[in-house]
Amino acid sequence: MPETILVSDVVRILEDWAPKQYAYDWDNVGLQVGSLNKKVNRVMITLDVLESVVDEAIENEVNLIIAHHPLLFKSIKRINIDQPKGRILAKLLQHNITVYAAHTNLDITEGGVNDMLADRLELSDREVLIPTKQVNLYKLIVYVPNAYVDSLREALAEHGAGHIGNYSHCAFQTQGKGAFKPIAGSNPFIGQEGKVEFVEEVKLETIIKEDQLNQLLSVIKHVHPYEEPAFDLIPLANHGEKIGVGRIGVLSETMSLQQFCEFVKEKFSVPNLRVVGDLEKKVKKVAILGGSGEGFIAQAKRAGADVYVTGDMTFHDSQDANAMGLSIVDPGHHVEKVMIEDVKLYMEMKASEKDLNITFIISEQNTEPFQFL
Structure with missing residues (x-):
């Protein structure tokens, strides 16, 4: 067992699974705050880095936060500790907590967020929905x-x-x-x-x-x-598998769109969702993309999906999907929370294989901004 475990040792495990080069060019993955060269023994997994999450990390004496959504996504020009983002950064620095983000690279990689979502829906005969590269x-x-x-x-x-x-x-x-x-x-x-x-x-x-x-x-x-x-x-002239965002596969049995909506609510533990399409329509082939996927409705339709599950759908794109005969189920962006438990289990397994004595915990904070009344 290594005498000193560094943040870089933990990050290496994560990047072996979700290489940074898989991420989209516009994304900001990797180190957000802190240092890769500091000692670590407690790691928290979270979907988002909100102030309540940072307070939770401080209370639990966490050295490293692994998040899906980058804390620093848009550039900042000043750190004003009277503002929420400034307070978060100040607390992280004051308590020597490093933040690392694995975003679209974790979406894209095999076994990543989109596979986690597809697993919850028990999709078989699964393929990548939107290939980004071939290995x-x-x-x-x-x-x-x-x-x-x-x-x-x-x-x-x-x-x-x-x-x-x-x-x-x-x-x-x-x-x-x-x-x-x-x-x-x-x-x-x-x-x-x-x-x-x-x-x-x-x-x-x-x-x-x-x-x-x-x-x-x-x-x-x-x-x-x-x-x-x-x-x-x-x-080699032969190439490896295609990688990319989203997954498409088939349900174990055909069901109506209304039945499928109830199935999605149960599997993702959401009380409500938005749906586009005839509720009596039979669905079997399902496309799913975690986060904001309205830009890929045409690809989902071309791939033969009966229904497309994604978050953050807007009015006109939903109309376009309906016009092309593609049903939409929008359970919200926050269903990506499935990554919290799955990443924890993966990191625990790999750390154990490498004989790294690290405690991984999950954030108990609810970062869903929406309430349904």
Whole structure:
């Protein structure tokens, strides 16, 4: 177990899951306030960073807040502690609390917010609704002594190498003999300076994603016994999965739009929602996008959705959806709160695997601004 756990250790776990480069260009993800190099032992997960959430973090002696919605989304020109945003920043700095945001990158990544929402609706045959990119793949080839091949292969697999479809730990090994001569200034694990050495080695090949590259090279450096491990990286013409926002899938059974509305209310624990369309219409194929998704009604229709579940729908876009025969269910933006518990469970699991003694808690503050009367 590491003696000192830093914010960067926790952030690394989150970014392995939801890389910052997945986020939209307009988004402001990552460090919001504080430092990546400070010690951490208590982490709070929240949807939003409101003043009540910060007060809760102070009361619970939290060192790090992980939020979905960025605290600093629009630029600020002054910090006035008589204003709400200024008070929040002052409290965070005074109590040495770091804030980190994972927003559209957490929406987009596999298992992220949109998959969490789709899970609640029990959607099967699921696909990405709006692809943003296709993952580039590389073949990673490492030459390693026989005695270390199993430990290196396992370490690479634990960090995501060798995933093909529903299979993990995919790799290929070829036995051979490596040759090298340590020169002046070297500190060889095997061999002597100035003498050519021949070693029985394995050529270990596996497939990796582009965004895993830096991390997996660090794994090689850490696990491989050689001072200078030999490896090759080969870009592949075949691509990985498409990633993007929103999901589309099918319900376990066909139901009326009215029945579906009750289903959504139950699954997302919302007392009310807005609906567009004929309540007697039968729905089976569902598109869902957490947050504000009115800009993608055309994509949902083209994908064959009977109904599109998203928040913050406005009047004219709702009319357009109705005219094109696409039903809309708007349960509000706040249903993204599903990420709080799911992120906590994920981070606890990964921290335990890395033997990091960190306590993760969830914010109990309700950040939903709307009341229904």
